[in-house]
Amino acid sequence: MREGSDVVRFQNVGMRYEMRREILHDVSLRLKAGSFHLLTGESGAGKSSLLRLMYLGRRPSRGLITLFGHDIATTPRRELPALRRRVGVIFQDFRLVDHLSAMENVALPLRVAGASEQQIQKHVPELLRWVGLEEHINSRPSILSGGQKQRVAIARAVIARPQLLLADEPTGNVDNKIAARLMHLLEELNKIGTTIIVATHNQALVSAFSYPRLHLEDGELSALAPIGQQGANTPNQAPTEKNKAPAREAGSNSDYIGGAS
Amino acid sequence: MIKSAAVLPLSRDASSRFLPWLIAFMVWLATLALAAVMVLSAAGEQWRRGLTGSVTVQIVPTGGAGSPSMQRRVEMALSVLRASPQVVSAAPIPADKVAALLEPWIGTAALSDSLKLPIPSLIDVTLAISTNGTAPDTNSLGKRIAAEIPGATLDNHGRWLDRLLSLACAIEIIAFAVLGLISLAAMATIIFATRTGLAIHHDVIEILHLMGAQDDYVARQFEFNALWLGLKGGATGVVIAMATLLALGSIAGKIEAGLLPPISMAPAQWVALVSVGAATVVICLVTARITVLRTLGRMP
Numbered sequence: 001m002r003e004g005s006d007v008v009r010f011q012n013v014g015m016r017y018e019m020r021r022e023i024l025h026d027v028s029l030r031l032k033a034g035s036f037h038l039l040t041g042e043s044g045a046g047k048s049s050l051l052r053l054m055y056l057g058r059r060p061s062r063g064l065i066t067l068f069g070h071d072i073a074t075t076p077r078r079e080l081p082a083l084r085r086r087v088g089v090i091f092q093d094f095r096l097v098d099h100l101s102a103m104e105n106v107a108l109p110l111r112v113a114g115a116s117e118q119q120i121q122k123h124v125p126e127l128l129r130w131v132g133l134e135e136h137i138n139s140r141p142s143i144l145s146g147g148q149k150q151r152v153a154i155a156r157a158v159i160a161r162p163q164l165l166l167a168d169e170p171t172g173n174v175d176n177k178i179a180a181r182l183m184h185l186l187e188e189l190n191k192i193g194t195t196i197i198v199a200t201h202n203q204a205l206v207s208a209f210s211y212p213r214l215h216l217e218d219g220e221l222s223a224l225a226p227i228g229q230q231g232a233n234t235p236n237q238a239p240t241e242k243n244k245a246p247a248r249e250a251g252s253n254s255d256y257i258g259g260a261s
Numbered sequence: 262m263i264k265s266a267a268v269l270p271l272s273r274d275a276s277s278r279f280l281p282w283l284i285a286f287m288v289w290l291a292t293l294a295l296a297a298v299m300v301l302s303a304a305g306e307q308w309r310r311g312l313t314g315s316v317t318v319q320i321v322p323t324g325g326a327g328s329p330s331m332q333r334r335v336e337m338a339l340s341v342l343r344a345s346p347q348v349v350s351a352a353p354i355p356a357d358k359v360a361a362l363l364e365p366w367i368g369t370a371a372l373s374d375s376l377k378l379p380i381p382s383l384i385d386v387t388l389a390i391s392t393n394g395t396a397p398d399t400n401s402l403g404k405r406i407a408a409e410i411p412g413a414t415l416d417n418h419g420r421w422l423d424r425l426l427s428l429a430c431a432i433e434i435i436a437f438a439v440l441g442l443i444s445l446a447a448m449a450t451i452i453f454a455t456r457t458g459l460a461i462h463h464d465v466i467e468i469l470h471l472m473g474a475q476d477d478y479v480a481r482q483f484e485f486n487a488l489w490l491g492l493k494g495g496a497t498g499v500v501i502a503m504a505t506l507l508a509l510g511s512i513a514g515k516i517e518a519g520l521l522p523p524i525s526m527a528p529a530q531w532v533a534l535v536s537v538g539a540a541t542v543v544i545c546l547v548t549a550r551i552t553v554l555r556t557l558g559r560m561p
Contacts, residue, residue: 057471059561077558078475085473097465099270108268112474160472 006066007033007164007195008054013063015049022061023049027221029214031197033163036190038206039199040224041216047199048092050216051166054197055089056080068163085113088162088194092169094153096141102128102152103137109160127155131185147178154182158189165189167198171205183209268469269462269479271486276454283450284494284541285501287443292502292537294439297432299530305429312418314390316399318342318351321412322379329411335382338410347388347397354383386415447541451548455483459556470560480553484546491545495538502534 008031015024023046031037041047052058053065056072065072067083075083088109096105106128107120128137131151141149150170157165167186171179183198183205190196197214200206206213213224271277320334329337335353342351359380367378388397403415459466466479506526526534 055471056561081473081475083473084471089471095464095468097268097468100268104268108469109472111268112469112472112478 005033005069007031007035007068009064009066010053011064011066013053013060013065015046015053015058016061022219024053024060024216024219024221027063027219029221031164031195033195034190034193036187036196036211037198038209038211038213039197039216040201040206040213042201045216046219047201047216048168050221051089051168051197051199054164055087055166056084081112085109085160086163088157088160088165090150090153090157090165090167090170092172094141094149096149096152096156098141101138101140102133102144102148102155105141105152106155106159109156113160123159124155127159128152131155147174150174150178150182154185158194162194164195165197167196169199169201171200171202176204179205180208269458269465269482271458271462271482272489274454274458274461276457277486277490280450280454280490281494281497284447284491284545285497287447287450288495288498288538288541289502289505291440291443291541292499292534293505294436294443295537296502296506296526296530296534298436298440299526299533301429301433301436303526305426308422308425312422314388316386316388316415316417318384318386318406318413318415320382320384320410321414322381323412331382334410334413335384338384338406338413341406341409342384342386342402345402347399347402349387349389351384351386354385356380356382359383444540444544447544448548451487451545452552455487455549455552456556458483458486459553466557467560470557476554476557479557480550483549483553487545487549488542491542494545495541498541499535499538502537503531506534 008029010027010029013024013027014022016022027050039047039050049058053060054067056067059072068086070079070083072080097108100108103124107124110120110123125134125137128134131154133148133151133155136144136148136152139148141152144152154170157167165186170182170186174182179202186196186198187209210226212226215222215224318338320331320338322331339351339353342348359382363380388399391397399415399417403417406413406415469479
């Protein structure tokens with residue numbers, strides 16, 4: 001993917017679960033390659049649902065989604081796995097496979113991509129060392145602490161070098177120190193070109209890291225400038241009406257939000 | 262070293278413990294059903310071959326008032342038969358042989374000199390078989406025998422052979438139906454077990470799916486499991502069925518009943534019976550694959 005081109009594009013996307021009320025309404029956004037965004041909003045605002053659409057865990061009820069230039073609605077089903085392999089996901093509840101060791105969990109994306117055993121044996125221990133889990137390579141998730149599980153989940157999400165990394169409340173189960181460390185880790189990945197979206201409702205984190213924000217409220221998306229550039233928000237304060245811009249007013253081309261700033 | 266087959270721990274599922282026994286039971290039944298088809302088919306052919314082209318003329322002792330003696334009537338029948346172009350040979354069956362045939366039904370006492378029950382005379386007739394293997398029509402010959410020789414009748418065995426062959430055919434159809442039903446039952450069992458496995462491991466399958474695993478990758482794991490379970494169940498079922506057939510063959514060999522079909526089979530037939538186990542493995546494999554692919558096809 002060329003620097004600056006769209007990794008994700010949503011046009012008037014709506015989503016509902018079964019016949020319930022719509023959880024996302026008319027979401028339009030455009031994320032450029034190499035960008036870093038924070039996805040904020042209260043619990044139940046639709047952050048996880050928005051990410052789920054991005055990692056192709058659900059189909060939208062309406063609207064257009066384009067991932068790496070592919071219109072999801074018209075892409076043949078057999079080609080979707082290749083797109084999913086370009087997306088790494090850190091789930092809020094980690095979703096590690098309990099009966100597999102840390103090493104085996106991290107190896108899964110490589111294995112499903114058909115990597116050789118030699119590649120797996122070379123890269124997985126290396127990455128686990130990088131996240132500081134060299135002593136827990138053969139440990140199962142059940143005996144790992146919350147922070148250790150999270151690092152396994154991160155290693156699993158990045159092992160296949162995804163172009164888009166989605167983190168759903170990655171700091172929800174760890175203290176602020178580990179949360180900051182995790183964010184620095186994600187920044188490192190962003191520096192090598194990975195497009196990153198971190199969904200969080202941790203205001204301290206939002207304040208500490210000055211990145212453009214996508215804010216969801218009652219299923220409606222709006223673009224917010226980084227907190228450091230507004231001077232209006234305090235770390236634990238929710239975005240105010242003053243600094244909150246509707247989606248169609250925030251983007252450079254008036255229709256979409258996001259993109260490398 | 263990581264084994265990819267361990268990603269889904271299907272071998273630890275409860276179904277993996279009972280399924281081989283269920284498959285073994287079905288293979289056992291299917292193998293016996295197929296063996297029954299083979300034995301009855303061979304027996305029917307044997308009966309047909311043995312009786313087509315042969316008829317029996319029976320002359321009862323009482324030919325009516327003023328009728329010629331039994332000896333004379335036998336000679337008259339032989340001359341009529343030998344003159345017919347449909348007959349290749351005609352020979353009277355000796356009285357002691359006829360007595361031996363009747364002994365199981367009327368006992369030895371009835372044939373003793375003290376009772377001296379009148380027994381019929383029998384003539385064994387061999388008919389000329391046409392090149393296409395069909396026997397000639399014996400209706401006119403039978404009418405002539407009955408008209409010219411008092412107390413004589415011609416029996417072409419057709420009536421009881423037809424009934425016997427109809428019975429054998431009905432049993433064959435039932436055995437084939439049993440085979441079909443067992444195949445359907447095996448498929449239903451595998452579908453149920455596979456769906457249970459898909460439900461149990463739904464979370465892991467979903468993770469694999471989101472990581473970009475092709476449906477084929479997940480299906481292969483279920484296929485390997487089904488292959489292994491099918492092999493265990495199939496082999497067990499075939500071995501038990503073979504033992505059952507050998508035991509039945511041994512028991513049947515000890516019964517001196519002429520109508521009981523022989524339970525011995527040709528090597529090719531034994532191979533066909535073993536192939537029931539192999540066919541079951543294929544059914545398990547294909548059913549598991551189709552079930553998984555259909556279920557995964559419903560995922561986004």
